[in-house]
Amino acid sequence: MTGDAQVVQVEVFHNEYLPEGGTVVDAVVTVTMGEGAARAAAGTRASAAEIIMIDCSGSMEGNNIRAARNAAGVAIDTIRDGVQFAIIGGSHHAWPVYPGNGDAPLAVASERTRQEAKAAVRGLRTSGGTSFSTWLDLTLSRFAASTAELKHAILLTDGENTEAAQEFQSALDRCVGRFSCDSRGVGRGWLARDLLLIAEQLHGSADGIKDPSDLADDFRQMMQAAMGKSMADVALRLWTPAGSRVRFVKQVFPDIVDLTDRRTDVSARVGEYPVGAWGAETRDYHVSVEVTPEPVGQEILAARVSLVHRDDVLAQGRLRVVWTDDLAYSTRVIPQVAQVDGQAELAAVIQEGLAARTAGDLEKATAQLGRAVRLAHESGNVDKANLLARVVDVIDAPSGTVRLRRRTEHADVDVDAEIASVESRKTSQVRRS
Incomplete structure (x- = not known):
C-alpha cells in the first residue's frame, strides 16, 4: 500500500x-x-458476525446476572446495522437466547432485531453449573451457518469451569481458526487459567471485572473494537x-x-x-x-x-x-528487544509464583513473587507492582523482599491473584527510540 x-x-x-x-x-x-x-x-469491509455467550449458571444470581443483562444490551446496541449476531445462554449446557430457534440463521442487526435481542436477554434466568465446551460448541455451530468473514465472540462467566480439562481443550481445538473470542470473568468465583486459554487459542483478550457495574463499559469497548475490524484472515509471513x-x-x-x-x-x-x-x-x-x-x-x-x-x-x-x-557492536542493547524480554520474564515469574501459591508451595511462591516485585520495580512497571501488592506485603522492592499474605488477611486476595494472573499477560507497547 x-x-x-x-x-x-x-x-x-x-x-x-x-x-x-x-x-x-x-x-x-x-x-x-x-x-x-x-x-x-x-x-470493502469484510462481512461480520457476533455472538455473545452469557453465563446463566446458578452462581450468577443477583447482581452478576443483572449486570450481564445490562452489559449485553449495551453490546447489542453497539453492533452496526447489517452485522449478523446471536445471543447464547450457558450453564452446564448451552441454548440459543436470540434468535430463539436453534435452527434459525443468525439475526441481522437492525433497530428491530436489536430491540428483540435485548428483550430476550432481559428474560435470562439462572440455574445449573458451568461447562464452557457446550457454550463454545453451540457458538461454533451457529458461526458455521454464517458466511461472514469476520467472526467474533464474547464469553462472560462468574464461575469455575467444572468439566474435565480434556473436554474443554477438545472444544477449543474445534474452534481454533474458526472465530476469535474475548473472555471476561466477573465477581470472585472465576479462574484465570480458563479465560487465558480461550484468549490465547482464539485470538482474543482475557480480563477480570471485579465490580459488576463496570461490565457495561467493558462490553461496549470490546464490541466497538470488534466493529472497528475491517480485514479478516491477516497473517505474518516469514x-x-x-x-x-x-x-x-x-x-x-x-x-x-x-x-x-x-x-x-x-x-x-x-x-x-x-x-x-x-x-x-x-x-x-x-x-x-x-x-x-x-x-x-x-x-x-x-x-x-x-x-x-x-x-x-x-x-x-x-x-x-x-x-x-x-x-x-555485538553487545549493543536494543531497548525494544530488552523491553520485550523483560515483560515476558515478568509475566512468567508472576504465573509461576501464583501457581506455586495455589499448590501450597509457599516458599517457592514467596521467592517467585518477590522476584516479580523486584523486576517490576526495576522496570518501573507501576501497574504490575500494584497488582503484586495485593498478594504480597512488599518489605523492600529493590531487593524483592516480600511476605506472602495469608488468604484470610485480604477478603479479595483470591480473585486479586487471578486478576493479576490475567493482567500479567498484558504488555505495554514497545518504546520508540
Missing part, C-alpha cells in the same frame, strides 16, 4: 551485529495499520534463508500470544502465522531466528517479515545481520 491514506507499516528493531560464531537473531517487529488504511479497507530455523514467533503487544505452533508452511523457506482480524491498530511481535554462522564481515538477510492479507502483501520489513569481532 502506498500514500498517506493507506499506510501500513512494518518496523524492525534488532541488533544487526552478531558476534563471531553467533547464530541467534532476536527482533521486535512492530506492525501498524493506520486510520487511513483501515478506512480504505472499510470501503521468509528465512536456507539452513536457518525459526525459534519462535510471539505476539507481545497488546497481549502475549505464542504463534510458533500455528505456522502454516507456504514453502520450504516461507511460513505464515495467522494473526486474526485487523483494524486501525498496532501490534508488536517478538521474532527469533537461528541462522548458520558466516565469516566476520559477511552480511546476510536473516529474515523478511510481511503482513499479508490473503495473497496481498500490505507491508514488509527485513532483518539484516553482519558478523563482527568488535565487542562494542
Whole structure:
C-alpha cells in the first residue's frame, strides 16, 4: 500500500551485529495499520458476525446476572446495522437466547432485531453449573451457518469451569481458526487459567471485572473494537534463508500470544502465522531466528517479515545481520528487544509464583513473587507492582523482599491473584527510540 491514506507499516528493531560464531537473531517487529488504511479497507469491509455467550449458571444470581443483562444490551446496541449476531445462554449446557430457534440463521442487526435481542436477554434466568465446551460448541455451530468473514465472540462467566480439562481443550481445538473470542470473568468465583486459554487459542483478550457495574463499559469497548475490524484472515509471513530455523514467533503487544505452533508452511523457506482480524491498530511481535554462522564481515538477510492479507502483501520489513569481532557492536542493547524480554520474564515469574501459591508451595511462591516485585520495580512497571501488592506485603522492592499474605488477611486476595494472573499477560507497547 502506498500514500498517506493507506499506510501500513512494518518496523524492525534488532541488533544487526552478531558476534563471531553467533547464530541467534532476536527482533521486535512492530506492525501498524493506520486510520487511513483501515478506512480504505472499510470501503470493502469484510462481512461480520457476533455472538455473545452469557453465563446463566446458578452462581450468577443477583447482581452478576443483572449486570450481564445490562452489559449485553449495551453490546447489542453497539453492533452496526447489517452485522449478523446471536445471543447464547450457558450453564452446564448451552441454548440459543436470540434468535430463539436453534435452527434459525443468525439475526441481522437492525433497530428491530436489536430491540428483540435485548428483550430476550432481559428474560435470562439462572440455574445449573458451568461447562464452557457446550457454550463454545453451540457458538461454533451457529458461526458455521454464517458466511461472514469476520467472526467474533464474547464469553462472560462468574464461575469455575467444572468439566474435565480434556473436554474443554477438545472444544477449543474445534474452534481454533474458526472465530476469535474475548473472555471476561466477573465477581470472585472465576479462574484465570480458563479465560487465558480461550484468549490465547482464539485470538482474543482475557480480563477480570471485579465490580459488576463496570461490565457495561467493558462490553461496549470490546464490541466497538470488534466493529472497528475491517480485514479478516491477516497473517505474518516469514521468509528465512536456507539452513536457518525459526525459534519462535510471539505476539507481545497488546497481549502475549505464542504463534510458533500455528505456522502454516507456504514453502520450504516461507511460513505464515495467522494473526486474526485487523483494524486501525498496532501490534508488536517478538521474532527469533537461528541462522548458520558466516565469516566476520559477511552480511546476510536473516529474515523478511510481511503482513499479508490473503495473497496481498500490505507491508514488509527485513532483518539484516553482519558478523563482527568488535565487542562494542555485538553487545549493543536494543531497548525494544530488552523491553520485550523483560515483560515476558515478568509475566512468567508472576504465573509461576501464583501457581506455586495455589499448590501450597509457599516458599517457592514467596521467592517467585518477590522476584516479580523486584523486576517490576526495576522496570518501573507501576501497574504490575500494584497488582503484586495485593498478594504480597512488599518489605523492600529493590531487593524483592516480600511476605506472602495469608488468604484470610485480604477478603479479595483470591480473585486479586487471578486478576493479576490475567493482567500479567498484558504488555505495554514497545518504546520508540
